[in-house]
Amino acid sequence: MVDERAQKATIRDVARLANVSLGTISNYLNGTKGVSARSASAIDAAVAELGFIPNSGARVMRGARSHAIGFIIPDTTNPFFIEVARGIEDVAIEAGHVVVTCNTLGDPDREDHYARSLSEMRVLGAVVTGMTATESHLRLLASSGAALVVLGTPDLNPTMSTVSVDDRQGGYDAMSHLVGLGHRRIVLVGGPAGDVQIARRFEGARAAWSEQTGLGVDELRRVDALGSTPATRMAAADALLALDPLPTAILCANDVIALAVCARLAQRGFTVPGDFSVVGYDDIDDAQLAPVPLTTVRQPQFEMGLAAARIVFALAAGSEELQHVSFEPTLSVRSTTSAPRTHALAV
Amino acid sequence: MVDERAQKATIRDVARLANVSLGTISNYLNGTKGVSARSASAIDAAVAELGFIPNSGARVMRGARSHAIGFIIPDTTNPFFIEVARGIEDVAIEAGHVVVTCNTLGDPDREDHYARSLSEMRVLGAVVTGMTATESHLRLLASSGAALVVLGTPDLNPTMSTVSVDDRQGGYDAMSHLVGLGHRRIVLVGGPAGDVQIARRFEGARAAWSEQTGLGVDELRRVDALGSTPATRMAAADALLALDPLPTAILCANDVIALAVCARLAQRGFTVPGDFSVVGYDDIDDAQLAPVPLTTVRQPQFEMGLAAARIVFALAAGSEELQHVSFEPTLSVRSTTSAPRTHALAV
DNA sequence: CTGTTAGCGCATTCAG
DNA sequence: CTGAATGCGCTAACAG
Numbered sequence: 001m002v003d004e005r006a007q008k009a010t011i012r013d014v015a016r017l018a019n020v021s022l023g024t025i026s027n028y029l030n031g032t033k034g035v036s037a038r039s040a041s042a043i044d045a046a047v048a049e050l051g052f053i054p055n056s057g058a059r060v061m062r063g064a065r066s067h068a069i070g071f072i073i074p075d076t077t078n079p080f081f082i083e084v085a086r087g088i089e090d091v092a093i094e095a096g097h098v099v100v101t102c103n104t105l106g107d108p109d110r111e112d113h114y115a116r117s118l119s120e121m122r123v124l125g126a127v128v129t130g131m132t133a134t135e136s137h138l139r140l141l142a143s144s145g146a147a148l149v150v151l152g153t154p155d156l157n158p159t160m161s162t163v164s165v166d167d168r169q170g171g172y173d174a175m176s177h178l179v180g181l182g183h184r185r186i187v188l189v190g191g192p193a194g195d196v197q198i199a200r201r202f203e204g205a206r207a208a209w210s211e212q213t214g215l216g217v218d219e220l221r222r223v224d225a226l227g228s229t230p231a232t233r234m235a236a237a238d239a240l241l242a243l244d245p246l247p248t249a250i251l252c253a254n255d256v257i258a259l260a261v262c263a264r265l266a267q268r269g270f271t272v273p274g275d276f277s278v279v280g281y282d283d284i285d286d287a288q289l290a291p292v293p294l295t296t297v298r299q300p301q302f303e304m305g306l307a308a309a310r311i312v313f314a315l316a317a318g319s320e321e322l323q324h325v326s327f328e329p330t331l332s333v334r335s336t337t338s339a340p341r342t343h344a345l346a347v
Numbered sequence: 348m349v350d351e352r353a354q355k356a357t358i359r360d361v362a363r364l365a366n367v368s369l370g371t372i373s374n375y376l377n378g379t380k381g382v383s384a385r386s387a388s389a390i391d392a393a394v395a396e397l398g399f400i401p402n403s404g405a406r407v408m409r410g411a412r413s414h415a416i417g418f419i420i421p422d423t424t425n426p427f428f429i430e431v432a433r434g435i436e437d438v439a440i441e442a443g444h445v446v447v448t449c450n451t452l453g454d455p456d457r458e459d460h461y462a463r464s465l466s467e468m469r470v471l472g473a474v475v476t477g478m479t480a481t482e483s484h485l486r487l488l489a490s491s492g493a494a495l496v497v498l499g500t501p502d503l504n505p506t507m508s509t510v511s512v513d514d515r516q517g518g519y520d521a522m523s524h525l526v527g528l529g530h531r532r533i534v535l536v537g538g539p540a541g542d543v544q545i546a547r548r549f550e551g552a553r554a555a556w557s558e559q560t561g562l563g564v565d566e567l568r569r570v571d572a573l574g575s576t577p578a579t580r581m582a583a584a585d586a587l588l589a590l591d592p593l594p595t596a597i598l599c600a601n602d603v604i605a606l607a608v609c610a611r612l613a614q615r616g617f618t619v620p621g622d623f624s625v626v627g628y629d630d631i632d633d634a635q636l637a638p639v640p641l642t643t644v645r646q647p648q649f650e651m652g653l654a655a656a657r658i659v660f661a662l663a664a665g666s667e668e669l670q671h672v673s674f675e676p677t678l679s680v681r682s683t684t685s686a687p688r689t690h691a692l693a694v
Numbered sequence: 695c696t697g698t699t700a701g702c703g704c705a706t707t708c709a710g
Numbered sequence: 711c712t713g714a715a716t717g718c719g720c721t722a723a724c725a726g
Contacts (some may be wrong), residue, residue, distance in 0.1 A: 009718080010702090010703055010704085011703065011704060011705095012703080012704095015713095020712075020713090021713040021714075022703095022704080022705085022711060022713080022714085023705080023706080023707090023712070023713060023714080024712060024713080025704095026704070026705055026706080026711095027705090027711095031706080032706090033711080034711080035711070035712085036711065036712090039712085048525050051487075051490050053463075053466045053467060053487070053490070053491050054703085054704080055405040055407065055408060055467065055702090055703055055704075056407075056467040056468050057403070057405070057406070057407030057408040057413065057468075057469060057471060057702090057703080057704095058404070058408045058702080058704040058705085058718085059404070059703085059704065059705075060402065060403075060404030060407075060718095061402060061408050061702090061703085061704080061718050061719055062703095062704065062705060062706085062717080062718045062719095063718065064705090066404065066468070067464060067467075067468075068447070076429050076432065076433065077426070077429060077430075077433075077632065079424070081442040082423050082424060082429065085423065086423065086424075086450070088448055093460055094459065096460070096464070097464075098447050098449065098461065098464045098465070098468075099447070099448075100415070100445050100446070100447050101446070101447075101448050102445065103433070103436055110440065113440055113629055114445065116400075117414060117443070117445045118445070119400045120400060120401050120402065120403040120414075121403050121404075121413070121414075121415070121445075122402060122403070122404060140400075143398050143400070144400050149715085150700080158627075163696040175596045216366070224468045230632050230635070230636050233636075234636070240685070250715080258637070260636055262638065263636050263637055266638035266639070267638065267639075267640070285424065285577050286633075288577070289577050289580075289606070289610050289612065290610055291609065291610045291613035291638050292613070292614075293614070314671070334408075338600070345351070357718090357719055357720085358719065358720065358721095359719080359720095364723085367696075367697085368696060368697040368698075369697080369698085369699095369719095369720080370696070370697060370698075370699095370721080370723095371696055371697075372720095372724085373720065373721055373722085374695095374696090374721090377721080379721085379722085380695080380696095381695080382695070383695065383696085386695085386696080387695085401719085401720080402718090402719055402720075404719080404720095405702085405719035405720040405721085406719085406720065407702095408702050408703055408704080408718090408719080408720080408722075409701085409702045409703095409719090409720060409721060409722085410702065410721095411720095411721090539711090577725080621697080
């Protein structure tokens with residue numbers, strides 16, 4: 001029953017060995033107050049000898065927040081979120097913190113588990129990807145004292161700080177590009193229903209369409225990937241190929257979908273942009289690495305992570321005011337788009 | 348200076364409101380002992396009314412481990428690790444824990460930061476990707492009482508539990524496939540130096556080569572991606588195209604490299620497998636999603652995560668014995684490999 | 695089944 | 711600059 005594994009040294013042991021008092025150690029280790037050089041080196045020696053590791057639980061119990069921030073997302077397999085996470089992580093590390101990535105898969109049970117866990121940990125704050133942000137799990141987290149920043153539009157989250165990109169504009173630009181190239185038979189490829197961001201992008205796309213072509217938005221067809229797996233995206237590509245008449249251009253809700261569509265088209269023997277033009281959204285790394293580099297609307301993922309994390313720290317430091325940082329999407333024209341074939345134009 | 352943000356309710360407040368004692372609350376909330384139905388409902392009501400959120404720091408301070416496990420990896424942009432993380436996460440959630448993903452980038456400062464942070468948090472354990480595993484940051488973590496499992500070979504980590512896949516065998520199989528197809532001009536494409544896993548894979552590949560062709564291993568050329576970024580992988584592909592004579596087949600250390608190589612070849616106007624056969628390693632999702640589905644050696648990433656996390660919990664529960672779980676790699680032949688062109692055979 | 699009590703490791707008083 | 715005392719929120723051990 002003996003547990004030899006656990007580290008036993010406490011700050012008291014250090015004090016004893018170094019021959020100084022608790023307070024001095026604490027002051028030295030936390031830089032609260034200066035201590036004499038003699039004490040300092042004695043403490044260093046004792047810490048090293050004992051292998052002393054402060055117990056952050058004790059600090060937290062006294063009312064401090066833990067040195068951790070959460071990042072709540074629906075899907076870790078989307079490189080977009082990973083890149084945002086890298087930005088968050090860099091800021092967190094600089095502040096001596098860690099980030100707990102919470103992959104909810106949109107499952108309420110998992111959302112609840114994570115909100116509760118982060119709350120009990122007394123995390124400093126969290127970056128959440130959200131739609132309503134009034135959801136109960138987020139309220140719980142907020143009530144625990146965590147500083148929340150949502151990756152989403154300010155208008156839907158008036159009471160919280162936000163980091164956003166103008167989705168409507170991005171969709172508008174993507175569609176303008178396609179229309180400008182001469183495309184008039186376009187499909188929108190979306191993801192699982194209920195995603196606000198995607199809705200905004202398509203809203204912008206429809207606006208550009210009717211403004212610039214004078215045609216009705218019902219001329220724009222739509223296909224959705226019914227899930228967040230490779231298989232569902234491939235299926236969406238197949239669905240789109242069953243459309244009659246075939247589209248000449250495909251505007252996707254994100255790059256992961258766009259890349260899957262491109263792959264499927266290639267597998268089916270079609271060429272891009274010869275047979276179809278394709279536009280993505282996000283500009284993940286893989287977009288430029290594709291066999292035919294993807295035309296897409298860029299969101300500055302890493303910078304968004306940086307910004308969100310900085311707001312978390314500012315809020316946690318006592319800043320009262322909501323902050324709303326917004327970035328502009330930028331169309332990145334690469335090689336998956338071109339004018340439609342002449343015979344296609346002659347509908 | 349008033350901080351209204353933080354949640355103030357403690358277990359004492361709950362006790363007062365529910366009119367029961369501290370001990371009863373604790374017993375009820377933790378399921379340690381049964382309590383009367385009357386008490387239970389009174390407690391539930393009080394918890395809800397007060398919005399009480401237990402402070403895990405207090406529990407940890409009393410000697411318990413925190414409900415978190417770490418996952419230390421060199422590069423979050425490799426989908427391989429993300430998939431392993433998903434496995435770890437599923438087990439963690441089931442046990443009411445969270446996982447802290449630590450992206451070190453191979454930087455000793457970051458490794459140190461994370462080892463220290465996880466130690467101070469008193470995490471239950473950690474899954475580490477490691478080479479030597481005797482590295483100082485891992486020793487620190489172990490000394491904090493965390494249960495460690497390494498994703499790596501048992502022979503290099505005799506003192507720790509491991510989850511591994513037979514890299515040598517995987518490399519052997521990949522090479523056998525290529526040799527069997529008739530390829531005799533093959534390049535090995537590796538990653539940043541010092542990766543033990545890659546060394547093993549190539550070791551197996553060389554063994555298959557000499558056994559099956561009777562040729563010397565110096566006939567096998569090698570090119571390396573000098574970093575873990577898209578750009579370095581593209582550069583490796585370009586380097587390979589500068590070889591004279593050109594290879595007929597390319598054996599890559601992992602899928603991320605292989606996919607980048609395929610993309611670059613396509614961008615340069617070459618066809619796969621027409622001009623070059625390509626083999627990857629890992630079998631990440633993108634492998635089958637590529638325009639031409641990638642032939643690769645599969646490692647069961649998700650299952651590896653599951654296994655590693657289970658060992659962490661077993662160890663933390665007091666199991667003394669080291670565990671070594673190993674998986675078999677399996678060659679997944681898809682469409683990037685075929686016999687070399689005849690003219691290429693006639694060197 | 696319930697109530698009481700005694701610390702867990704640390705940072706922050708406050709006196710020297 | 712140092713030392714001693716206090717209490718943070720909680721659980722385990724024990725007494726009723």
